[in-house]
Amino acid sequence: MTTHVSPPARTDSVALLYADAASTQNFTVMETIRAKFLKTARDAHLSTAMGTLIANAVQRENTNLPPSFENRGRGSGLVLVGPTGVGKSKSLERYFNTHPVLAGYADPASASPLVSVSVPSPCTSMQLARALLRATGYALERDMAAHRLWEKAFDRLQAMRKFIVHFDEMQHVVHNMPEKDLQQMADTLKNAMYNRRITLILSGVATLVPFVQHDAQLFRRLAILPFEGITPEKHDDIRRMVGTYVNAAGLADFRRSEIDNADFIARLSRAALKAYGYSIVLTQLAIENALENGSDQLTNEHFATVFAKKTSFSADRNPFLAANWHMIDCAKMFEKAVEAPPPAPISRKRKAKS
Structure with a gap:
């Protein structure tokens, strides 16, 4: 008598991976935030x-x-x-x-x-x-x-x-x-x-x-x-975006934070290559970093940390840290060092024959 063995039930690998990921801290919060669309x-x-x-x-x-x-x-x-x-x-x-x-x-x-x-x-x-x-x-x-x-x-x-x-x-x-x-x-x-x-x-x-x-x-x-990039006239859109995601994550009120100011928004615009979509990505990553570290408020440090991880830029090229952030080209992974000009040749005058 031949015994027929039923093939194992097909399992969705995404569902398995999701179940594992969903057990981690803050997964649901970040999933909700990333699904939120902000109109401009x-x-x-x-x-x-x-x-x-x-x-x-x-x-x-x-x-x-x-x-x-x-x-x-x-x-x-x-x-x-x-x-x-x-x-x-x-x-x-x-x-x-x-x-x-x-x-x-x-x-x-x-x-x-x-x-x-x-x-x-x-x-x-x-x-x-x-x-x-x-x-x-x-x-x-x-x-x-x-x-x-x-x-x-x-x-x-x-x-x-x-x-x-x-x-x-x-x-x-x-x-x-x-x-x-x-x-x-x-x-x-x-x-x-x-x-x-x-x-x-x-x-x-x-x-x-x-x-x-x-x-x-x-x-x-x-x-x-x-579909234009971020200009100073659109910085209010960025501010509203950050505030909306901060509130959705349950963090302290963005309007009372250290980053609710024109200087920070301009730095975020620079880091995001003046692209609204990329500014959202950086904000979401910064919120995730804040949650992972048990912080109850989003700070400039969280943005600096995720930018460094994402780009491997040193602190002097991190627009959230550098004093001359407006001079940094965030689109370039490596910038050619400015070489000092070679020293001028030494002029040697011949001694006059006596």
């Missing part, structure tokens, strides 16, 4: 721009017929541009997830009309088309030419009734592209918007802008929305 004026601008984009996407081509997937106009596009760490991807993700129709986009089988693609680096036109197909849930089994891959991707979007496509970190495609390939990429995007009636959202750093301006027709179909 930029998010209001993004919401307005996205509203305009979607309104254009669903306008009827034939006004005598009701609105439908088949009865919509030509596509257009939005380009969200800003420095790394400024918060572009996070803000877009939140907008997508909270939109009553776009939500659920991460599942290709959902009714959401949106497909979002995280562009790999480096990336060619062919690789981008493959990434788009994968985002729709299509497993590509054989090699194809780039133009055939794009045709298949567009056909699949049509069959799935998807008409909004987001390419995140689009600069990975256009960096170092030869002139001929740049034009082909521009033509592909124009074809997507005009002939396939696809609405595009491109997000990336400022080096994406020259590509957008490379082709006049492409430029006319795309609107550019800057």
